[in-house]
Amino acid sequence: MTALTRSHAQPPASPPAAEPRPRPARGRLFTWPLLIGLVITAGLVVLSLFVGVYDVFGAEDGSEMFAITRVPRTIALVLSGAAMAMSGLVMQQLTQNRFVEPTTTGTTEWAGLGLLLTMVLVPEASLLVKMTVAVITAFIGTMVFFAFLRRVTLRSSVIVPIVGMMLGAVVGAFSTYIALSTNMLQSMGIWFAGSFTSVLRGQYEPLWVVVAVAVGVFIAADRFTIAGLGQEVATNVGLNYNRVVLLGTGLIAIATGVVTVVVGNLPFLGLVVPNLVSLFRGDDLRSNLPWVCLVGISVVTVCDIIGRVIIMPFEVPASTILAMIGAVVFLGLLLRKRNHG
Amino acid sequence: MITLSGVLKTYSSEVAIGPVDLSIPPGGITALVGPNGAGKSTLLVMIGRLLGMDAGTIEVAGYDIARTHSADLAKILSVLRQENHFVTRLTVRQLVGFGRFPHSKGRIKAEDEAIISRSIDFLDLADLEGRYLDELSGGQRQRAYVAMVLAQDTEYVLLDEPLNNLDMQHSVQMMQHLQRAATELGRTVVIVLHDINFASHYADYICAVKDGGVVSFGAPDELMRDEVLTAIFDTEVRVVEGPRGRIAVYY
Numbered sequence: 230m231t232a233l234t235r236s237h238a239q240p241p242a243s244p245p246a247a248e249p250r251p252r253p254a255r256g257r258l259f260t261w262p263l264l265i266g267l268v269i270t271a272g273l274v275v276l277s278l279f280v281g282v283y284d285v286f287g288a289e290d291g292s293e294m295f296a297i298t299r300v301p302r303t304i305a306l307v308l309s310g311a312a313m314a315m316s317g318l319v320m321q322q323l324t325q326n327r328f329v330e331p332t333t334t335g336t337t338e339w340a341g342l343g344l345l346l347t348m349v350l351v352p353e354a355s356l357l358v359k360m361t362v363a364v365i366t367a368f369i370g371t372m373v374f375f376a377f378l379r380r381v382t383l384r385s386s387v388i389v390p391i392v393g394m395m396l397g398a399v400v401g402a403f404s405t406y407i408a409l410s411t412n413m414l415q416s417m418g419i420w421f422a423g424s425f426t427s428v429l430r431g432q433y434e435p436l437w438v439v440v441a442v443a444v445g446v447f448i449a450a451d452r453f454t455i456a457g458l459g460q461e462v463a464t465n466v467g468l469n470y471n472r473v474v475l476l477g478t479g480l481i482a483i484a485t486g487v488v489t490v491v492v493g494n495l496p497f498l499g500l501v502v503p504n505l506v507s508l509f510r511g512d513d514l515r516s517n518l519p520w521v522c523l524v525g526i527s528v529v530t531v532c533d534i535i536g537r538v539i540i541m542p543f544e545v546p547a548s549t550i551l552a553m554i555g556a557v558v559f560l561g562l563l564l565r566k567r568n569h570g
Numbered sequence: 571m572i573t574l575s576g577v578l579k580t581y582s583s584e585v586a587i588g589p590v591d592l593s594i595p596p597g598g599i600t601a602l603v604g605p606n607g608a609g610k611s612t613l614l615v616m617i618g619r620l621l622g623m624d625a626g627t628i629e630v631a632g633y634d635i636a637r638t639h640s641a642d643l644a645k646i647l648s649v650l651r652q653e654n655h656f657v658t659r660l661t662v663r664q665l666v667g668f669g670r671f672p673h674s675k676g677r678i679k680a681e682d683e684a685i686i687s688r689s690i691d692f693l694d695l696a697d698l699e700g701r702y703l704d705e706l707s708g709g710q711r712q713r714a715y716v717a718m719v720l721a722q723d724t725e726y727v728l729l730d731e732p733l734n735n736l737d738m739q740h741s742v743q744m745m746q747h748l749q750r751a752a753t754e755l756g757r758t759v760v761i762v763l764h765d766i767n768f769a770s771h772y773a774d775y776i777c778a779v780k781d782g783g784v785v786s787f788g789a790p791d792e793l794m795r796d797e798v799l800t801a802i803f804d805t806e807v808r809v810v811e812g813p814r815g816r817i818a819v820y821y
Contacts, residue, residue: 457658465620
């Protein structure tokens with residue numbers, strides 16, 4: 230209000246010839262806070278390399294074990310953490326809803342269904358085939374969810390993730406039924422519990438696809454942010470809204486599908502991380518993307534390290550820790566939302 | 571010049587817009603007025619290609635909007651709907667920056683920054699440019715949206731009820747901003763207005779819409795007459811000579 234009355238007293242502002250004060254132009258991507266974040270994340274990643282039961286320094290085959298398990302496990306942490314956080318970010322923009330991410334919209338369950346169907350129908354299928362099918366079903370599932378959202382306009386509401394979780398539960402129940410009747414329940418449970426224990430050299434490599442997804446998201450970042458302002462704003466600036474949604478869904482499906490097949494279900498990561506980052510930095514997707522990736526990596530790495538240490542020499546899946554932390558943050562967000570209208 | 575010929579939009583057997591033939595001259599402010607549900611906003615968003623039409627053609631600056639690439643249209647025409655409830659947390663400057671998208675495709679250069687700054691200054695938002703949209707009042711937010719549309723730097727600017735939710739002071743300021751955009755920046759502004767007196771004072775042309783068709787078009791003095799307004803609004807209207815032009819009295 231003060232700004233209004235003050236500016237009102239001024240003569241009509243003519244385009245200023247010289248800028249009287251520095252204007253916050255779109256900042257550079259690499260700032261000091263980001264570098265600090267990078268160092269912290271790198272520290273966690275290095276820590277992850279050296280945490281575990283096996284003595285990689287003392288034992289005779291230590292260096293070999295290091296290369297077979299620790300390095301792949303840590304790379305998997307980095308890639309899947311970034312992938313799920315990014316997926317959540319893009320999804321929240323496209324749906325204009327803060328509570329949406331692959332595990333609250335059924336995307337993960339759809340990917341799981343695809344994986345299960347491949348295991349049942351083509352047991353000898355390679356990892357690549359399983360992954361492709363999971364990506365396709367994840368894409369279909371996400372489109373089903375988006376199509377549903379378009380019919381019922383309740384975008385800004387808490388109902389959206391509830392609908393998504395119900396959808397996911399239905400798909401999950403269907404998967405369980407198939408697993409039960411084909412005697413696959415146990416292997417399904419192992420597949421889906423997001424755990425990095427079984428990540429080994431020779432079977433985590435598909436995760437590198439995530440790097441391509443990250444590049445894609447970065448290139449299309451502004452388009453996603455604009456799509457987040459709604460179809461009409463997007464059309465106004467000449468964007469094909471449906472094409473942006475399709476592109477986003479494709480990228481999300483690839484990231485989620487691959488992570489689900491290689492690692493499993495990583496609940497709430499895509500929810501917690503973008504919301505945390507948004508709290509401090511707003512929603513400009515392009516400048517947030519490095520932060521979302523870093524925080525995603527850090528959260529997953531911390532959860533996995535906790536999981537490895539807490540009942541040593543045994544392990545708790547990272548997803549279990551993640552679910553506990555995520556549920557608390559989710560509730561916090563819900564309450565915050567209610568308090569702040 | 572905006573030309574509509576035979577524009578038709580059918581919702582059901584009873585409800586239809588058109589067929590409308592209309593020419594909006596370049597320059598100045600053209601106000602679309604009329605009762606609720608007459609089809610003002612529908613016409614506006616059809617011109618802005620946010621809504622498809624069932625028949626007819628619309629040309630803006632000689633471009634057939636149905637055949638011109640949307641990305642090219644975005645450089646000559648900008649349109650803003652009345653309801654904008656973004657959940658996206660952007661600063662004013664970031665939002666206005668997205669108005670540059672048709673030109674910059676996301677790579678904001680120095681000249682884009684200059685235009686962004688100018689649009690922000692034009693709507694007196696310089697002190698607020700670092701604030702998030704959800705920290706602004708309704709009137710400030712509305713100005714931020716208009717600044718975004720102005721940053722798009724299009725010859726034609728279409729606004730759907732930009733005075734909605736604005737109080738008296740902010741409504742007047744908004745109209746002054748738009749008037750300056752028309753005169754100083756040479757834009758053609760087409761707006762949907764609810765208040766006939768705002769149209770009378772600020773618009774260069776008034777287009778009266780009723781029952782899905784254009785019933786009269788002309789300079790304010792031509793439309794600001796008892797019998798014309800009474801027929802448009804189905805309400806007894808008397809036009810009186812006020813201190814700053816004609817005023818419609820309808821209460």
